[in-house]
Amino acid sequence: MTLQQSIMAEDERFAAAIRESNERRGLLMVNMIGSPGCGKTTILERTAQSSGLSFGVIEGDLATNRDAERLDRLGVPVVQVNTHGGCHLEANVIEKAMESLPLDSLDVLFVENVGNLVCPAEFDLGEDFKAALLSTPEGADKPLKYPYLFSSSKVVLLTKVDLLPYLPFDMKMFSEDVKKLNPEAPVIPMNGMTGEGVEEWTKLLREKIREKKAHAR
Amino acid sequence: MHEVSLAESIASSLISLKKERGWERVVEVRLRIGALRQVFPEILCFAFETVTKGTELEGAELSIEDVPISFRCRDCGGCWGGDDPLCPECGSMHRETVAGNELEIESLEVEEQT
Numbered sequence: 001m002t003l004q005q006s007i008m009a010e011d012e013r014f015a016a017a018i019r020e021s022n023e024r025r026g027l028l029m030v031n032m033i034g035s036p037g038c039g040k041t042t043i044l045e046r047t048a049q050s051s052g053l054s055f056g057v058i059e060g061d062l063a064t065n066r067d068a069e070r071l072d073r074l075g076v077p078v079v080q081v082n083t084h085g086g087c088h089l090e091a092n093v094i095e096k097a098m099e100s101l102p103l104d105s106l107d108v109l110f111v112e113n114v115g116n117l118v119c120p121a122e123f124d125l126g127e128d129f130k131a132a133l134l135s136t137p138e139g140a141d142k143p144l145k146y147p148y149l150f151s152s153s154k155v156v157l158l159t160k161v162d163l164l165p166y167l168p169f170d171m172k173m174f175s176e177d178v179k180k181l182n183p184e185a186p187v188i189p190m191n192g193m194t195g196e197g198v199e200e201w202t203k204l205l206r207e208k209i210r211e212k213k214a215h216a217r
Numbered sequence: 218m219h220e221v222s223l224a225e226s227i228a229s230s231l232i233s234l235k236k237e238r239g240w241e242r243v244v245e246v247r248l249r250i251g252a253l254r255q256v257f258p259e260i261l262c263f264a265f266e267t268v269t270k271g272t273e274l275e276g277a278e279l280s281i282e283d284v285p286i287s288f289r290c291r292d293c294g295g296c297w298g299g300d301d302p303l304c305p306e307c308g309s310m311h312r313e314t315v316a317g318n319e320l321e322i323e324s325l326e327v328e329e330q331t
Contacts, residue, residue: 003325008226090222122219
């Protein structure tokens with residue numbers, strides 16, 4: 001007998017419910033995906049310090065509350081989810097975590113996914129878009145090696161650009177590869193130490209927030 | 218290793234369907250998986266075998282059809298397959314993916330209750 005049902009049907013139901021509730025609120029949701037240590041939390045810290053946006057964060061990590069504590073110190077509403085070995089977050093977990101955040105007073109909800117370039121890209125959390133993060137020491141060859149993440153993201157944040165003078169990072173190849181996979185995604189060069197790039201990142205977020213609020217039901 | 222999550226997801230859908238429709242046994246599960254998805258067929262089969270062991274789905278066979286990538290050009294409408302990011306007709310990079318993202322349970326073979 002034919003069935004033609006998505007393998008992730010149950011997950012997709014949770015993701016759809018999250019999407020609908022965010023649509024009603026006019027709340028933008030961004031899924032931040034990158035390797036461990038690429039600077040996901042640091043970028044969120046800088047965003048908290050200088051964007052003027054009101055946002056909340058769901059932190060996904062295998063263990064510890066360390067990332068949540070860093071954001072909590074800056075006054076960001078944050079929920080830590082520990083996956084205890086799980087390599088990605090799933091929508092049912094996000095739905096639960098959202099209950100402990102003041103969603104009505106937020107412009108953006110960030111999900112900082114478990115550090116990993118593979119599985120997190122596969123699971124729809126109900127987000128408006130994915131942001132792919134790559135730090136320069138990881139190497140310019142990564143987009144083609146992890147094509148699903150880079151082709152399904154709306155924006156690429158290239159972090160630690162202050163290290164470029166010390167690295168054999170082929171910027172031309174990197175930009176061309178991202179363009180091949182995802183012609184419409186902008187690449188934002190960032191430096192979490194100085195805050196470089198946060199302005200451009202904030203501008204992109206503001207644009208998306210405006211669109212989202214305009215469509216709120 | 219998200220193959221385990223996928224296997225659990227398939228198993229939980231099948232268990233509810235089996236109960237709902239009163240099947241005796243699920244014999245075969247046919248999947249369609251796009252080449253763009255990061256799924257390793259052998260690992261998925263092994264994961265499915267493992268998560269169904271000792272359950273009412275034990276022994277159900279998983280078969281996987283690979284769906285190749287296919288793009289359509291938004292400028293000239295041409296279609297092409299493979300990894301080439303540019304349209305072979307007009308060189309445009311504005312494309313949409315028409316196949317390769319599949320992650321579906323296509324069909325099942327079941328034994329009805331007698």
